[in-house]
Amino acid sequence: MLVGSIEAGGTKFVCAVGDEDYRIKDSIHFPTTTPEETLQKAIDYFKKFDIEALGIASFGPIELRKNSPKYGYITSTPKPGWKNTDFIGKMKENFDVPMFWTTDVNGSAYGEYVMSTLSNEKIDSLVYYTIGTGVGAGAIADGKFVGNMGHPEMGHTFLKRHPDDLDFKGICPFHGDCLEGLVAGPTFDARLGKPGKDVPLTDHVWDIMAYYVAQAAIQATLILRPNKIVFGGGVVSEAFLVKVRAQFKELLNDYVEVPELEKYITMPIVQNNGSATLGDFALAIRELQD
Amino acid sequence: MLVGSIEAGGTKFVCAVGDEDYRIKDSIHFPTTTPEETLQKAIDYFKKFDIEALGIASFGPIELRKNSPKYGYITSTPKPGWKNTDFIGKMKENFDVPMFWTTDVNGSAYGEYVMSTLSNEKIDSLVYYTIGTGVGAGAIADGKFVGNMGHPEMGHTFLKRHPDDLDFKGICPFHGDCLEGLVAGPTFDARLGKPGKDVPLTDHVWDIMAYYVAQAAIQATLILRPNKIVFGGGVVSEAFLVKVRAQFKELLNDYVEVPELEKYITMPIVQNNGSATLGDFALAIRELQD
Ligand SMILES: Nc1ncnc2c1ncn2[C@@H]1O[C@H](COP(=O)(O)OP(=O)(O)O)[C@@H](O)[C@H]1O
Ligand SMILES: Nc1ncnc2c1ncn2[C@@H]1O[C@H](COP(=O)(O)OP(=O)(O)O)[C@@H](O)[C@H]1O
Ligand SMILES: [Zn+2]
Ligand SMILES: [Zn+2]
CATH class of the missing domain: 3.30.420.40 (ATPase, nucleotide binding domain)
Structure with missing residues (x-):
């Protein structure tokens, strides 16, 4: 099984593909430029794999209330060009898989949480x-x-x-x-x-x-x-x-x-700033199982 | 149906009996003296009614982790005589009904929460x-x-x-x-x-x-x-x-x-400092239904 992770930071994006044991199979990173260009790079990357679910941990503020019309958006960020970006909408246009959407720090928190319980x-x-x-x-x-x-x-x-x-x-x-x-x-x-x-x-x-x-x-x-x-x-x-x-x-x-x-x-248990990627994998798998 | 509430404060205890609509049917208050005397007064009071469940909101610190051997205790309080008081144990000796145990402020929070949703x-x-x-x-x-x-x-x-x-x-x-x-x-x-x-x-x-x-x-x-x-x-x-x-x-x-x-x-919606009593009633009923 393969699942995807996007760690969407204000400076760079880290995209990765992992398996059911949260092992990273492949990864890529690129600078955060315009939403169009940056999201397209993420889409092109995941098109190369057969992912079954996707976890996304994004810089914010983001809308994560499922009942909001803006669910899946980066909302009022001061980052030029990114205000009101329909992140999940764009992903859903390209991938018909379950997606989990949360903040970058929630993704890291979840990765550390999962690793702590596994330990x-x-x-x-x-x-x-x-x-x-x-x-x-x-x-x-x-x-x-x-x-x-x-x-x-x-x-x-x-x-x-x-x-x-x-x-x-x-x-x-x-x-x-x-x-x-x-x-x-x-x-x-x-x-x-x-x-x-x-x-x-x-x-x-x-x-x-x-x-x-x-x-x-x-x-x-x-x-x-x-x-x-x-x-x-x-x-x-x-x-x-x-x-x-x-x-x-x-x-x-x-x-x-x-x-x-x-x-x-x-300090984080997961090495090399990998907490969010691991958290995304775990959240993607959780979303798949729900 | 009748349920009981104890709001156990450091200065006074308020005991009350209410119905399924959280209406107070009877109540009493008395000063907080020794644990023996004070808890006995509460017990004597509830013996006069046929309560089906009891909600208790207590001053603290208290132990509320169910897997702890000290569950139901007032633990390290500086209040003379009250350190290590087995509050729930004493109540359970006298009443064979479901009990919900929490802090005084949690009781008030729950009362306000219930009233807000009812409104x-x-x-x-x-x-x-x-x-x-x-x-x-x-x-x-x-x-x-x-x-x-x-x-x-x-x-x-x-x-x-x-x-x-x-x-x-x-x-x-x-x-x-x-x-x-x-x-x-x-x-x-x-x-x-x-x-x-x-x-x-x-x-x-x-x-x-x-x-x-x-x-x-x-x-x-x-x-x-x-x-x-x-x-x-x-x-x-x-x-x-x-x-x-x-x-x-x-x-x-x-x-x-x-x-x-x-x-x-x-400010609280529930008048006359009644948030905790109402919260206790609601928690007692919830405990009964679980
Ligand atoms: N050894 C260090 N001691 C103190 N601050 C540092 C050190 N190394 C990097 N920083 C600061 O940390 C910040 C970058 O944090 P980082 O977590 O790597 O990136 P970001 O928050 O942008 O994702 C910068 O302000 C940098 O100056
Ligand atoms: N009108 C008021 N303005 C400011 N403080 C007040 C007023 N009335 C009472 N207090 C203070 O509130 C405290 C008592 O708070 P209260 O909630 O009634 O009791 P407790 O916290 O002991 O349960 C006392 O310190 C008292 O001086
Ligand atoms: Zn600030
Ligand atoms: Zn302090």
Whole structure:
């Protein structure tokens, strides 16, 4: 059996074909240009295979309420040309197979969730944050995606400011100093005039980042009580998560029970940014079986 | 048909008996003293009726994972005498009927959810915050309670501090300036040396409170995307919520779609603090039907 995955990012698309064991059989990636050109490349790619279902994890905001006339659309994105793109409609014109449509971070969350259960972890809930060019999160509870009127946008909540960071205004165009405005990758350039990869972990700015990311983990913990919180994205490293766990412990002050922190706050299990592709395969297969 | 409700608060217990239309047939309340004495009063009360099921909404923290040996217990509460109280065990010794066990705020959330659907609102999710002596919240998504490893404790997340309130340390014994530490009823005494009921709504402290409560509503919005957020508890009034809505609008900056704010951020529909009792009746009946 073959199923397809599209990880539709704002910068690049990753298309892949996998089997019933979520093994990648083939894959391709190309830059995100216009919707016409980019979706056509994805279509041409999958025409070469006999896929039985398709999982799509897209940048957003997207419409995922099935009863909406805009179901399957990328809706109000600021990305030029992509506002109001009928992604699923275009795919359905070309492939008569079941499709699962969700956000990029939900796809990653699902991939991590499936891998955790396959690794015999006893989990029924998981939150996946990406800290990259922007900050977003997807969440699963009892095997289903969290979010009722739409998908979560956990990257834009407000946080207690670090005393040594009070002068930084934040870079979110909507909110200034929301989580994304305080910890997304480009904040390094804004705070220090150089990219994050050039800022050593001994720089105090990393403690400030950890203070904020720990508060995000506390929000997810106290609102959802998940089994696990996974952090992915270019900004995140194991060494950074060591700092995040320390701040989390101090701030939460044992108020609620959480698993051992090394297991609770972690990097992705799936390697090479593959969480979303694996999640898409699993969601495609689930859609086929329903 | 008769079903029972216990709203077990830290200060008082409210026991009630209702029918299949959630109408209160009889009720009683008494102060919360020792577990032995208080639970016995509840038992004596329900012995006078022929109840077919019982819904219990209790102060916490409580254990609500059915596979835990401590299921049905009030667990690590700081309330003297109540730590490790086997609430459901004691009830089961006396009544051989189905019981639904949840937190006080979940009970209220469920009552508001049921009343909203009975009022023909199209909703499948709701968050209920109480702002009283403490701050707590319960949440429903797709008709089920939110919370996997345990119940939510949304009253203890951190917030961006108001510029005119930076010197206030907050009163939460665990976190200082978490939401509860910044907006619970006793913060009026701590900030101004007098109780909240003596502080006119023109006092700037109410704007500061609204700034924090709006951020709590933003957290709930961006993480859960619910249909409705209800605020109850002694601190909340319609006039206060007018301020909260204004701050919410400004802070969220239309980042995600929410219902009309007058319908989205509201006082309880059920009058006289009756949300939890109604919720308990509905949960008791649901338990009977399962
Ligand atoms: N080692 C690093 N330390 C901190 N930030 C980094 C590091 N490497 C990359 N970044 C930042 O991560 C961001 C890219 O994140 P990434 O998750 O790779 O992409 P995207 O979010 O666009 O999909 C950029 O802002 C980049 O500067
Ligand atoms: N009008 C009011 N304005 C502000 N605070 C009030 C007002 N009335 C009561 N409170 C405060 O609300 C708290 C009690 O909240 P309530 O929900 O009635 O009880 P509890 O949380 O103990 O169940 C007290 O701290 C009290 O000072
Ligand atoms: Zn933002
Ligand atoms: Zn607290």
